[in-house]
Amino acid sequence: MHIVVCIKQVPDSAQIRVHPVTNTIMRQGVPTIINPYDLFAVEEALRLRDVHGGEVTVLTMGPASAEDSLRRVLTFGADRAVLLTDRFFAGSDTLATTFALATAIRKIGETFGAPDIVFTGKQTIDGDTAQVGPGIAKRLDFRQLTYVSKLVSADPDAKEIVVERRSEAGVQVLKSKLPVLVTMLEGTNEMRRGTLEEAIAATRAEIVTWSAADAGVEDMQKCGLRGSPTIVKKVFAPSARSEKAAFVEAEDQTPAEALVEAIFERQPALQEDLAALAGGY
């Protein structure tokens, strides 16, 4: 089985600070991490390979420094890492991103064998769109299985896969055909640590590095800013509410009583609502 996993190196957004005056992001010194949602995809891919044999290729598009994240996935036991890096990719929105990744996946197929499954995380923590997985599937003409909470079975010979997919009202059990694109839900498995040998091998491993042209991109107009139908026109800080909270002071009551009083004073109708909700009488 050949499995491709797409990951993204993202800024650890818990540590992003916004300059209070200029409203720009202060990126200096912000560490990068592998998008946490992608780790569930990586682990699921490794498990499948361990059961069925074959190879796991991990793919990312990003700056040269994204190599760090690829090496980390190699320490978990991935067989190969491909870095797609080119200034033509800068400023890609989801549509341009899926163009680049799908082109690279086709090239991976030609070079290392056609993939049976392409995995992505549910979404990234910086873009947060959850649209790249479906976009890649469409461009490759693969079926897509999103929000997968459990891989029930995969049969490389019959080219079949059965998964549980989270929907708003419950869980769908879906059967589809390989090749397929799967986006994994968080919390579905626990990332392995990787062995010492794998760690050593990872530091020495060669990362396959492709420019847009190497990956087989013919039309640079479809990449990066030029290939992006969306335009970010304005970036701004959320406006603050003008008044601060009214602080409750307890005088002849307990603080709890004073708080209840303050709530009903502001929203008298709540008393009726709450009585109905609470007791049903």
Added chain:
Amino acid sequence: MAEAPKAPSKQPPAGGRAASKKELPEHFKSYKHVWVFVEQERGQAHPVSWELLGEGRKLADKLKVDLAAVVLGPEGEATQHVIGEAFNYGADLAYLVADPLLEDYRNEPYTKALTDLVNTYQPEILLLGATTLGRDLAGSVATTLLTGLTADSTELDVDEDGSLAATRPTFGGSLLCTIYTLNYRPQMATVRPRVMAMPERVERPVGKVITHPLGLVEDDIVTKVLDFLPARDSSKSNLAYADVVVAGGLGLGSPENFQLIRQLATTLGAEYGCSRPLVQKGWVPSDRQIGQTGKTIRPKLYIAAGISGAIQHRVGVEGSDLIVAINTDKNAPIFDFAHVGLVTDAISLLPALTEAFRKRLSPHNRDKLASRRAR
């Protein structure tokens, strides 16, 4: 939407790029009207669809165009009922693809139905709910049509020249950005449940319904539904749509103390929720998380105890009618957007608060209140 948002300082100046000028190609100029995809699962419409019709109404009125509901589903009463409701929530007309193959949501037939409708009837704006279904579908449709999609928008507007301006959080929620799709059609956006207000439901007659064939047979569809396991009612929280929500954060100090939140919620007939760290620590299940990467809520009353009020939490609760914060730190950011604050230790306050509410809401007191009002 920019998947790799750039720091504004690093961006070329606005207007410096070809794509940032509006030069709508001729063949897109006939694209008119605002569409809302009405999401239904097993005959049940998702309320986010009505929220979107409310928002779509405003956009359509500004553009002086029609608001259409798009309904995909099996033939039959349930689907007809959903169409009726779409008119009650403000649609001027509806597009319907009714086919037994659309009984359960599957990406392939739904993508075909929606892209066919778009290509045939050509809307300028297409809105979908950012649910598991809407996000699965929107990505496929936008990629098929090669148009722009702004995911998880928190504000929608049209500017002077009629372009859709979709605002969404970026950089982990610390900033907002406004995104345009100037030169492609339709302009697509998704919005999460509860981000927009529920419009008023007004009983209206069913208007014009335009039907369109699916044009597929079961053998064309690769993915099969083997089973559907409905969420157990006891485990399914109604957090997003609750009237009263009580939530706790790290300030509670331990999973045992989170029990105090559940007790207050039970007394109030409320849903309980939490900030993200409690989910990460495994104290509370993930479907209880409130905020940018959890649920958005709009209750009449929101009580937050031991929550600092980080921006990612704030964006999920700002639509609440009354926000009450309990925190030991009088400078906690939550007091910048709460309406009522109490600076105190939540762990000792919560049991007393539960008791005070219980007393206040007891039948005895309620009768007193009623008789006082009658007088």
